Amino acid sequence: MKKLIIISVMSGLIALNGLAQINTKNDYDHTARFDDNLIWTYKDGKKGMIDKSGTIIIPNEYDEITDFKDGAAWTYKDGQKGMIDISGKVIIPNIYDEITAFKNGYAWIYVDGKKGRISKDGKVVIPNIYDEIIAFKDSMAWTYKDGLKGIIELTGNTVIPNEYDEIIITNDGKVKAYKGDESFTIKNIHVPAIHVPAIHTPDLDIPDLDIPNFHIPVFDNEELVGKDSSRVLIKGNELRVSSKSGEVVLNNDSLWVAEKTASGTDTTRILFKKGKILIIKDKKHVGLHRPDSIDYDWEEEYYDDHKFHGNWSGVEMGMNNYLNKNFEMDLPQDGKLLDLNTGQSWQFNINFMHKSFGIYSDRFGLVTGLGIALNNYRFDKQVVFLADSSPIQFTLDTVHELKKNKLILTYLTLPILLEYQIPFDQARIHFAAGVIGSVKIGSRIKQVYENDERHVVREDFHISPFKVEATARIGYGPFNLFANYSLIPLFEKNKGPELYPFTVGLGLTF
DSSP states (O other): OHHHHHHHHHHHHHHHHHHHHHHHHTTSSEEEEOSSSEEEEEETTEEEEEETTOOEEEEEEESEEOOOBTTEEEEEETTEEEEEETTSOEEEEEEESEEOOOBTTEEEEEETTEEEEEETTSOEEEEEEESEEEEETTTEEEEEETTEEEEEETTSOEEEEEEESEEEEOTTSOEEEEETTEEEEEOSOOOOOOOOOOOOOOOOOOOOOOOTTOOOSSSOOSEEEOTTSOEEEEETTEEEEEETTEEEEEOSSEEEEEEEETTEEEEEEEEEETTEEEEEEESSOOSOOOSTTOOOOTTOOOOOOOOOOOOOOEEEEEEEEEEOTTSOSSOOGGGGGGOBOGGGOEEEEEEEEEEEEEEETTTEEEEEEEEEEEEEEEBSSOEEEETTOSSOEEEEOSSSOEEEEEEEEEEEEEEEEEEEEEEETTEEEEEEEEEEEEEEEEEEEEEEETTOOEEEEOOOTTBOSEEEEEEEEEEETTEEEEEEEESSOSBOTTSSOOOEEEEEEEEEEO
């Protein structure tokens, strides 16, 4: 009897626990298993986590939580990024526009265009007060703030404040700073010296160079200063020419060019290493390392300006067809002869330019640009266009046997898209919707007869000169799936059958 009572009690407890779990799950819009003990929860568009008993581990207050790696996950909340551990403890609060991947226990953090550094345990090592921070050697970094340069230790200690127009470290570790027309040698500061290996070059026939504004009595100085504050420095195997308009640095493995403009500094860096040439251009002086005291690393990470970057430029390929005014594939009576071979009716797009405008953080914005669309409509029947007719008339060719018969239309395209992005793993899932406006720049009929004779007719065919398409797009990283539907008929009004083209395809963005 006692055994029966015990079994009954245990069964009741198990049933109550199962019922509690069911009720707990019913509190959410959706749940998904994370592991044997933890469950993702989704409620009102927010993500959280509970354990199998229903205890809340992470409250439903995040727009997104990535998968956990080494016990930690990125969180996104109101466009800001942070980090939590698997127990739900907040390691880094959601106050940063971007946090880069951790390297050697540290990551770069960005707020309102300002850069700082944070450790993996959430301690801010360098505050977000700098326009740019560029690490060199193992423990030092250049800092840029309000157009002035300084040096900081990666532990956060300021070595040289941001008070100088330029700072140069010589091969023997001496630090020279420039402010206006003045130059200083900063003492009592130890910076690791630069070791530049010797370069062996063949004899070259170099023409005479005319270098204005310099008085050079003897060409054996380390530094030559011109009347207009221009400077030529020769440091071992490095040649440096600088002025108020910019700077050029040439050494054994790179050419670095910086031109100062009204909007900032345009930089170009050309690296020569391992038999490769790498050219990097940067319009905002973000991420390009100046050659001073830098150990060149081909695998060094490069970070962009952490603004919204939409998806348009690239190549796309899709299948064409058209619908009637009732959104059906059944063609109207006057268009029955234009039935398509969908499997061979392809569209090829080359989107060669785009511009992104951020609206909210770096995840939501407006995308526009330009492209070229080449539409092929391959006809099933041996239809012939009577080009001089109005409205356009069609007939069947009963004399020739056609191997190929298609209408080819070429458009210049301009999109206006709203795009939203969700970080996922090492890339982003992106959704976009909007319209694509097009101007027809070419139309022709191409026919290939059984004997391979080709016949091309270039006419207007009363094709609408403009096209406006509704478009929806989804993708991950550079890969995209798109669908376009024309809101304007293929032919001009009352000049041909009322057909509305649509395209479904894949794309690869650059």
